[in-house]
Amino acid sequence: MHFTLYSRSYCHLCQDMLDALLLLQPPEQAFTVDVIDIDTSPDASLLARFDELVPVLFGDLTQPELCHYFLDVAAVRRCLV
Numbered sequence: 001m002h003f004t005l006y007s008r009s010y011c012h013l014c015q016d017m018l019d020a021l022l023l024l025q026p027p028e029q030a031f032t033v034d035v036i037d038i039d040t041s042p043d044a045s046l047l048a049r050f051d052e053l054v055p056v057l058f059g060d061l062t063q064p065e066l067c068h069y070f071l072d073v074a075a076v077r078r079c080l081v
Contacts, residue, residue: 001031001080003066006046006056009037013069014055020071021057029080 003021007014018035025031038046038054050056056068059079066075 001029001059003031003033003076003079004058004061005033005035006038006050006058007035007054008039011054017055017057017067017071020073021076024073024076024080026080031080 005014005018005021007018014035018033021033036046038050041047053068057066057071057076059066059076066072066079
C-alpha cells in the first residue's frame, strides 16, 4: 500500500497526521508514504488545491481523499485490508 500526504513543513497537524499514520502500519504489511510539501513542490496547482486543507491524505490518487486535518483511522484501515 502507498499513501500520499500533502503537507507543509511548519504544520503541526501535518506532522501529527504522519505520526498517527505510521503508528497504524502493521508489521506484516509495510506501506510507504510520500510526503509532499505543497509550498516547495514544483507543481503550483497543489498549493491552489490544498492550501487551506493540509494535511490531506490519499491512499489512491485516482480516488477521493481519505481525510484532511485529522487522520481518519477507519478510512486508513479500510485501505489496508
